[in-house]
Amino acid sequence: MRVSVTAQDLRAIRCDLLAIPLFVGDPSERRLPPRLAALDRELGSPVAAVLASGDFRGRPADSVLVYPPAGSSVKRILLLGMGVEAAVDAEALRRCAGSAVRRAVQLRAPSVALVVPGGRRVQPPAAAQALAEGAVLGGFRFDAYREEKADEGPADVTAIQLVFDRLASPGRARTAAARGTVLAESQNLARRLSNEPANALPPAVLAQEAQKMAKQVGLDCLVMEVPELKKRGMGGILAVGQGSSNPPRLVVLEHNARRSARAAKSRRKKASARTGRPLPTICLVGKGITFDSGGISIKPSAGMQDMKHDMSGAAAVVGALRAAALLRIPLHVVGLIAAAENLPSGTAYRPGDVVRTLSGKTIEILNTDAEGRVVLADALTYAVDEYEPEAVVDLATLTGACMIALGPWATGVFGNNDRLVERIRRAGESAGERAWPMPLLDEHREAMKSKVADLRNAAGRAAGASTAAGFLAAFVGDVPWTHLDIAGTGWTDRARPYQPIGATGVGVRLLLELLRTWKEGPRV
Numbered sequence: 001m002r003v004s005v006t007a008q009d010l011r012a013i014r015c016d017l018l019a020i021p022l023f024v025g026d027p028s029e030r031r032l033p034p035r036l037a038a039l040d041r042e043l044g045s046p047v048a049a050v051l052a053s054g055d056f057r058g059r060p061a062d063s064v065l066v067y068p069p070a071g072s073s074v075k076r077i078l079l080l081g082m083g084v085e086a087a088v089d090a091e092a093l094r095r096c097a098g099s100a101v102r103r104a105v106q107l108r109a110p111s112v113a114l115v116v117p118g119g120r121r122v123q124p125p126a127a128a129q130a131l132a133e134g135a136v137l138g139g140f141r142f143d144a145y146r147e148e149k150a151d152e153g154p155a156d157v158t159a160i161q162l163v164f165d166r167l168a169s170p171g172r173a174r175t176a177a178a179r180g181t182v183l184a185e186s187q188n189l190a191r192r193l194s195n196e197p198a199n200a201l202p203p204a205v206l207a208q209e210a211q212k213m214a215k216q217v218g219l220d221c222l223v224m225e226v227p228e229l230k231k232r233g234m235g236g237i238l239a240v241g242q243g244s245s246n247p248p249r250l251v252v253l254e255h256n257a258r259r260s261a262r263a264a265k266s267r268r269k270k271a272s273a274r275t276g277r278p279l280p281t282i283c284l285v286g287k288g289i290t291f292d293s294g295g296i297s298i299k300p301s302a303g304m305q306d307m308k309h310d311m312s313g314a315a316a317v318v319g320a321l322r323a324a325a326l327l328r329i330p331l332h333v334v335g336l337i338a339a340a341e342n343l344p345s346g347t348a349y350r351p352g353d354v355v356r357t358l359s360g361k362t363i364e365i366l367n368t369d370a371e372g373r374v375v376l377a378d379a380l381t382y383a384v385d386e387y388e389p390e391a392v393v394d395l396a397t398l399t400g401a402c403m404i405a406l407g408p409w410a411t412g413v414f415g416n417n418d419r420l421v422e423r424i425r426r427a428g429e430s431a432g433e434r435a436w437p438m439p440l441l442d443e444h445r446e447a448m449k450s451k452v453a454d455l456r457n458a459a460g461r462a463a464g465a466s467t468a469a470g471f472l473a474a475f476v477g478d479v480p481w482t483h484l485d486i487a488g489t490g491w492t493d494r495a496r497p498y499q500p501i502g503a504t505g506v507g508v509r510l511l512l513e514l515l516r517t518w519k520e521g522p523r524v
C-alpha cells in the first residue's frame with residue numbers, strides 16, 4: 001500500500017473512497033469544516049443530507065456510507081465517528097485509518113483518501129505516522145490459503161492519501177508517514193509468520209524466512225543447525241526440539257548501523273574503514289516454538305490449534321530487525337530466535353529429564369509444556385556471553401498465567417532493572433502497545449530451584465507468570481534485562497479496527513520506540 005501525504009483542496013482529490021472523520025458536535029450542516037462544506041456543495045450536498053437526518057452523530061462506532069452522483073470525483077464517501085475532539089490521540093487515529101481501509105477492502109475500493117481530522121492533541125508528523133500505521137495494519141489479510149478470495153472476496157487497497165488541511169512542514173509529515181509505513185509493514189510480516197500453520201512453518205522455514213528478510217533489507221543472518229547447537233552445548237533448545245522430526249534452529253539477525261554506513265561508503269568510494277567507538281548493543285530474543293503440543297505433558301485438544309502462534313515472540317523479533325534496518329536505527333541491534341517444535345514422540349524429552357544448558361546450568365524438566373523457558377535459557381546465555389549487550393529484551397508467549405492476569409489488554413513486563421522496565425512501559429504506551437509491569441521477587445527465583453538440578457522448569461500454579469520470569473532471570477546475570485510475556489496479546493479472537501482475528505504482531509512497534517529513544521532516556 002502506497003501512503004502519501006498532501007495538503008490539497010478536497011475538490012481536487014480523485015479516489016474510490018473518501019473517508020471523512022468527524023467529531024461529536026461537528027456533524028451539523030452549519031459546523032461542517034469549510035473545506036468539507038465546499039466539496040459537499042460541489043457534489044450536490046450528500047453529506048449535508050446525512051447530517052440533517054441526525055443519523056450520524058460522530059460517536060466512535062458511527063459510520064455512514066454516502067454515494068455522490070455517478071461521475072463525481074470521489075466514488076464513495078465514508079463518514080467516520082471520532083468521538084469527542086479533545087480525547088483524540090494517536091491510537092484514535094490508528095483506529096480511524098484502520099476502519100477506513102478495512103471498509104475500502106470490503107468495498108473493493110483500491111484508492112482511498114483520508115481527510116486528516118483537525119484535533120489539537122496530535123501534531124501533524126505524529127498524526128501522519130499514526131494514520132499510516134493504522135492504514136497499513138488495517139489492510140492486513142491472511143488469505144494465502146483461500147481459493148475463494150479471487151472473484152467475490154475483498155480486494156487490496158493499493159494507495160491511500162492523507163489529506164491535511166494545511167501543512168507547515170510537509171517534509172516532516174512525509175518522513176513520519178514513511179516511518180509509520182515501515183513499522184506497520186514490519187508488524188504485518190510478524191503477523192503473517194505467526195499466522196502460518198505449523199506444517200508450513202517448522203523451525204527450518206522460520207529460519208529461512210528470517211534469512212530472506214535479512215537479505216532484502218541488508219542484515220547479517222546466521223542460522224545454527226543441530227550439529228552446531230550440539231557443538232556449542234545448547235542442550236535446552238536441543239531437548240525441546242528432539243521429539244519432532246522438524247529439527248530446531250537458533251537464528252541470529254544483526255543490524256549494525258555503523259557497519260552498514262561503512263559498507264555503503266566503501267561501495268561509493270572505496271574509503272577505508274573508519275573505526276569509532278562501538279555502538280551500544282541491544283539484544284532482542286524471541287521464543288520461536290513453531291508448535292506447542294505440550295510434548296509428553298500434552299495439552300488438552302481444545303484450542304490446541306492456537307499453539308501455532310507460539311512463535312509470536314520470534315515473529316516480533318524478525319519484524320523489529322526489519323524495521324531497525326530500514327529505519328537505520330543508530331545502534332547495534334541483535335535479534336536471536338530460539339526455534340523448536342514441541343511434540344511428544346519416542347524421541348521426545350520427558351518429565352524427570354535433566355538438561356544441561358549453554359550456561360552450564362542444569363534444568364530438571366518437571367513439565368515438558370514449560371518448554372519456552374528451556375529454549376530461551378540457551379538464547380539468553382548466547383546473547384549475554386557473545387555480545388555483552390547494554391540491554392536484553394525477550395518476547396515470549398510464555399504462560400497461560402500471564403494471559404489470565406492481564407487478559408488481551410496488556411503485555412506483562414518483568415525484569416531485573418526497574419529503569420529498563422519503566423522504559424519498556426513508556427515505549428509501549430507511546431507506540432500504542434500497552435505493557436504493564438509485573439513483580440519479579442527473590443521468592444519467584446527461589447521457587448525455580450531444584451533438588452536434583454540447578455533449576456526446575458515448572459513450579460506449580462502460584463504466580464506462574466512471575467516464576468517463569470524468575471527462571472529466565474537465572475540466565476542473564478546482571479545484564480539489564482526485561483521479559484515481555486505476550487501470551488495474552490500475541491493473537492486475538494476478536495477483530496478490532498486495525499486488527500483482524502489472528503496474530504497481532506505485538507511488540508514490533510514497542511521495540512522500535514524503545515530503540516528510537518534509546519540514547520535519549522535514562523541509562524539503565
Ligand code: BES
Binds near residue numbers: 367370399457
Ligand atoms: N505456550 C504456552 C503458554 C500459553 C498458553 C500461551 C496459552 C498462550 C496461551 C507455554 O509453553 C505453556 O504451555 N506454559 C505452561 C507452563 C506451565 C506448564 C508451568 C502454562 O502456562 O500452562
Ligand code: MN
Binds near residue numbers: 292294368369370372
Ligand atoms: Mn508449553
Ligand code: ZN
Binds near residue numbers: 289397398
Ligand atoms: Zn509454549
